[in-house]
Amino acid sequence: MARVPVVGLGLGSVAGLGAARLAASHYSVMTKSSAMFVAGPPVVARLGQSLEKQELGGWQIQTKAGGIDHAVETEEEAFACARKFLSYLPPSVFDLPPTVACDDDPERADDALLNAVPRSRKQVYKMRPIIESVMDRGSFFEMGQNFGRSIITGFARLQGRAVLVLASDPFIYGGSWTSDTCQKVVRFVDLAETFHLPVVYLMDCPGFAIGLEAEKTATIRHGVRAMAAVNQSTVPWCTIIVRNAFGVAGVVHQPAGRFSLRYAWPSGYWGSLPLEGGIEAAYRADLAEAEDPKAKLQEIEDRLNKLRSPFRSAEKFWVEEIIDPRKTRTLLCEFARLAEPLRTPGVAHLAIRP
Numbered sequence: 001m002a003r004v005p006v007v008g009l010g011l012g013s014v015a016g017l018g019a020a021r022l023a024a025s026h027y028s029v030m031t032k033s034s035a036m037f038v039a040g041p042p043v044v045a046r047l048g049q050s051l052e053k054q055e056l057g058g059w060q061i062q063t064k065a066g067g068i069d070h071a072v073e074t075e076e077e078a079f080a081c082a083r084k085f086l087s088y089l090p091p092s093v094f095d096l097p098p099t100v101a102c103d104d105d106p107e108r109a110d111d112a113l114l115n116a117v118p119r120s121r122k123q124v125y126k127m128r129p130i131i132e133s134v135m136d137r138g139s140f141f142e143m144g145q146n147f148g149r150s151i152i153t154g155f156a157r158l159q160g161r162a163v164l165v166l167a168s169d170p171f172i173y174g175g176s177w178t179s180d181t182c183q184k185v186v187r188f189v190d191l192a193e194t195f196h197l198p199v200v201y202l203m204d205c206p207g208f209a210i211g212l213e214a215e216k217t218a219t220i221r222h223g224v225r226a227m228a229a230v231n232q233s234t235v236p237w238c239t240i241i242v243r244n245a246f247g248v249a250g251v252v253h254q255p256a257g258r259f260s261l262r263y264a265w266p267s268g269y270w271g272s273l274p275l276e277g278g279i280e281a282a283y284r285a286d287l288a289e290a291e292d293p294k295a296k297l298q299e300i301e302d303r304l305n306k307l308r309s310p311f312r313s314a315e316k317f318w319v320e321e322i323i324d325p326r327k328t329r330t331l332l333c334e335f336a337r338l339a340e341p342l343r344t345p346g347v348a349h350l351a352i353r354p
Contacts, residue, residue, distance in 0.1 A: 001026060002194060002347060005089045007082045010068065011075055013053060015040045022068070026191055027085045027143060029070040029078045032059045036067060066147035066180065084141055088155040088162040089195050094345050096196055102160035104136045106333035113325035117243055117267040124170045127152060130202060130242070131167055134329040140165065148184030150175050150209075156200070158329075158336035164192040168204035168242070177249045178209040179217035182226040185252075189229045193348045198236040198339040200332060207247020223249060230255045232350055236339035239263070240328055241319065245270035259342055261335055262319045263328070 001024065008022040010030030019036050022028055030036060037044075037057035044051060055061075059071035072078050090097050110133040117125055131140050135156035142154035150172040156165050166188065168175035177185070192199050208214065208223050230252050237260040239253040250270055254262055283300055290296035311322065323331065 002093070004092045005086055005195070007085060009075075009078050009082060010034045010036050011078065013040065019057075026194075027070075027082070028068045029072060029081045030059055030062065030068050031075060031078055032071050032073055034059070036062050060146075063146040066144065066183065069143045070145070085143075085155070088141065088157075088197075090345075093194060093196070093347055096343050096345055097162040099162070099340075100157065100160040102136055102157065104159075106159050107330050109326035109329070110134075111326065113328065116325065117265065121243075124174075126171070127167050127169050127202065127204070127242075131156065131165060134202075134332055135165070136160065144184055144188075148178065148180040148182075150178060150181045151184055153184060153188045155197075158200075158333045161336040161340060162197055163336055164188060164197040164199050165202070166199060167202035168244075170204050170243070173209055174206050175204045175244065176206050176209045177219070177223060177226070178214065179219045179222045181209075182219065182222035185226040186222075186229040189226075189233055190350070192235050193233040193350060196235060196343040196345065198238070198336060198343070199233075200335070201237070201239045201253060203239055203241050203245055203253050204243040205246070205249050205253075206244045208249045220248075227252050231257075234258050234349070236260065236335070236342055238332060238335040238339075240332075241265065241268035241270065243267050243269070259339060261331075263321055263323045263331060264319045265325050265328075266322060268322075 005027075006025040008025035008028040010022050010028065012034050014022050014030075014034065014036040016039065019038055022030075022036060035053040035057040037053075041051055041053060041056055044056060057067075059068065062068040063071050070081060072081060087100075088097060113130065113133060116130050116133075128140075128142075131152070136158060139157040140154055141156070142152065144153050150169050152165070152167040152169050154165050156163055166185065189199070191197070208219050227248075233255060234257075236258060237255050239260070239262045241253065241262065241264040243265070244250070245253055245268065254260060283297075286300070287293045287296055
């Protein structure tokens with residue numbers, strides 16, 4: 001896996017060593033009639049669990065758990081997905097990803113992007129149409145859709161140049177990073193590093209997931225691994241801050257020590273904590289001592305709102321530019337062009353893990 005692209009296809013019952021081989025791939029796809037498990041139903045029955053193949057290791061189980069990246073109806077579709085995946089990658093790490101001919105105008109501007117993010121912060125929106133709009137038409141190839149769902153991952157092209165895409169999904173936990181999401185980020189950043197793919201990150205992340213379930217799944221442990229994976233990578237990186245960038249997970253959008261760019265939409269805003277709930281935590285003593293806690297809360301909120309403006313961040317060079325959303329594709333194509341000569345063939349210093 002540190003040398004050549006590896007694709008695994010599950011086309012029947014896959015167990016034991018076969019299951020390990022299928023999981024030890026950069027991209028895995030199974031037919032919906034197949035199944036994968038460490039041990040099959042007859043062995044599992046000895047534990048007192050009487051399950052059919054699909055109940056034990058069917059596509060819905062495996063794609064949600066992250067054991068398999070994708071599921072399709074037929075074997076023909078599975079092979080088509082494999083060919084599509086491989087089309088973005090070099091034959092080995094000693095080459096660079098291929099650039100294909102492209103007739104999609106890099107200056108194409110989509111007016112729909114102006115209203116893609118609702119003005120109300122309580123409203124969600126669809127990220128996938130944004131991805132489709134700013135990338136080469138029809139080039140986005142999503143992987144791992146059912147696992148770690150608050151981050152969207154896949155390949156795309158910009159003027160024919162292959163890039164790896166990370167994009168927040170505000171429909172899932174508001175885009176916050178769960179334990180599963182963090183594991184997914186590590187895997188795909190490793191993939192980009194292994195095969196010299198620049199990364200484009202469309203960001204709307206309010207931080208790591210919080211609450212009892214987040215603590216039970218060691219979100220912070222997996223979170224710092226994701227942060228390390230990003231910062232240990234060497235590939236060029238471009239982040240578009242679409243809306244939120246908060247908390248520890250919000251720091252991950254600016255990897256250090258390589259060519260990296262940050263742009264913000266006017267809808268973007270960020271800080272250490274979202275004000276909702278954060279003020280009550282940080283200013284508990286002030287609110288307790290105030291004659292009118294409600295008025296004091298509003299006063300603090302108004303003051304902090306001025307500090308989290310994207311315009312203030314731009315003035316301090318925390319982002320390169322606040323951009324018209326319609327300009328996003330043009331800037332991303334420019335990023336891909338500038339990143340092209342910065343990629344170096346060879347074995348990555350930190351090799352990908354299954």
